[in-house]
Amino acid sequence: MDPSSSAPDLHLDVAATRRPVEAVTLWITGGKWALHQCVNAGQPCGDDLKMHRGHQAEISLLDFVLLLLSSWCPRGVLMVSSWCPRGVHMVSLSKIVILNSQTNTLASDVSQPPRAEQPGQLLGAFDEKAYLAGKQLKPGDDPYRDHAFNLQESDRLGAERAIRDTRHYRCASLNYDTDLPSTSIIITFHNEARSTLLRTIKSVLMRSPPSLIQEIILIDDFSSDPEDCQLLSQIPKVRCLRNARREGLIRSRVRGANTASASILTFLDSHCEVNADWLQPMIQRVKEECAVQCSDNSSARPSPARPGPTRPGPTWDHTRVVSPIIDVISLDNFAYLAASADLRGGFDWSLHFKWEQIPIEQKMARSDPTQAIRTPVIAGGIFVMDKSWFNHLGQYDTHMDIWGGENFGQLTDDLESEE
Numbered sequence: 001m002d003p004s005s006s007a008p009d010l011h012l013d014v015a016a017t018r019r020p021v022e023a024v025t026l027w028i029t030g031g032k033w034a035l036h037q038c039v040n041a042g043q044p045c046g047d048d049l050k051m052h053r054g055h056q057a058e059i060s061l062l063d064f065v066l067l068l069l070s071s072w073c074p075r076g077v078l079m080v081s082s083w084c085p086r087g088v089h090m091v092s093l094s095k096i097v098i099l100n101s102q103t104n105t106l107a108s109d110v111s112q113p114p115r116a117e118q119p120g121q122l123l124g125a126f127d128e129k130a131y132l133a134g135k136q137l138k139p140g141d142d143p144y145r146d147h148a149f150n151l152q153e154s155d156r157l158g159a160e161r162a163i164r165d166t167r168h169y170r171c172a173s174l175n176y177d178t179d180l181p182s183t184s185i186i187i188t189f190h191n192e193a194r195s196t197l198l199r200t201i202k203s204v205l206m207r208s209p210p211s212l213i214q215e216i217i218l219i220d221d222f223s224s225d226p227e228d229c230q231l232l233s234q235i236p237k238v239r240c241l242r243n244a245r246r247e248g249l250i251r252s253r254v255r256g257a258n259t260a261s262a263s264i265l266t267f268l269d270s271h272c273e274v275n276a277d278w279l280q281p282m283i284q285r286v287k288e289e290c291a292v293q294c295s296d297n298s299s300a301r302p303s304p305a306r307p308g309p310t311r312p313g314p315t316w317d318h319t320r321v322v323s324p325i326i327d328v329i330s331l332d333n334f335a336y337l338a339a340s341a342d343l344r345g346g347f348d349w350s351l352h353f354k355w356e357q358i359p360i361e362q363k364m365a366r367s368d369p370t371q372a373i374r375t376p377v378i379a380g381g382i383f384v385m386d387k388s389w390f391n392h393l394g395q396y397d398t399h400m401d402i403w404g405g406e407n408f409g410q411l412t413d414d415l416e417s418e419e
Helices: 061-070 128-133 151-157 169-173 194-206 227-232 248-259 280-287 360-365 387-392 406-418
Strands: 025-029 032-036 183-189 213-220 238-242 264-268 343-347 353-357 383-386
Touching: 128 194, 151 194, 183 194, 183 248, 194 213, 194 227, 213 227, 213 248, 227 238, 238 248, 248 387, 264 280, 264 387, 280 383, 383 387
Parallel strands: 183 213, 183 264, 213 238
Antiparallel strands: 025 032, 264 383, 343 353
């Protein structure tokens, strides 16, 4: 079929390729070519395709010709009537959109439904409606006064909602070990809004494999209402410990870590929502065996004064502190916004944490967009690490009050272990 044909419509259907492709359709609209509905087992066909917002994107005829020329095919030249088994390497990535062929919506916009549970199984005897109704914003009250976010909108959303999967499409195709260790999830709170706190807990329970959740440890840092802790303890796998006085974030986290029964610790903020498959890649990263006696990770060599912890079985690179991509939730309307994946943590001379783009040479060297990014500092609020390594580093500095220095506390401990 000749691409220069003046026919109003040009259709290209793929039926017999070595990859499970459902359909690919090309057509002419207003003198431009458009790529539509490319589904490869729920993912884009091309290795380099990127998803962008919108229901239809068009590319110019010149871009389409470049697309064909840049494609690889074992037969040499890719004709319009054929399709390369490896997919297509796009030229104008910013102009391409991938649609789900069944729902006619962007694959990246598909909301993640809650994990199937029997009625009452997820929260057990916990009465969600009564818990949320116990503290409601009164008419005329400032919704931003107590929490610096729109409490009225948070209460309207309730304790659960569907959010779109913002990951790079390759993440969905990754496989993880079936014998990953379970983790203790530690969440500290002080006078947290009930809707945001319960939404945090439910998102963990709904979007995590049950086998990986050893327990969810809530540390109530002497909130005004002790009933919060008592009620939340009714949720299966949830333990709530209440401080006898205000201790602050650091000492509360240390208490949670000391009482944790799992070998892996996961720290979360009290007002966040986890996304699809959020936990497996981080635990997988901690569990991975050291390559060439951990030669790629100098922090795995403990100092003589502080010998490293030992553990039976395979040699884990237990020195890894793993933090996910942290998306953004609007404080005004609670819209879930995707964050850039090409960031690392940094700080200025006043020791204020900040996000920064990874250097261009590091970005160009990354052959796999799912590859981990090494960073000197993490945000501090959400991360996973081996409990024995956390203890070996001296845990947190318990002389730190409230919050704001926890990420640097981990940095200085890690640097000390390398001396």
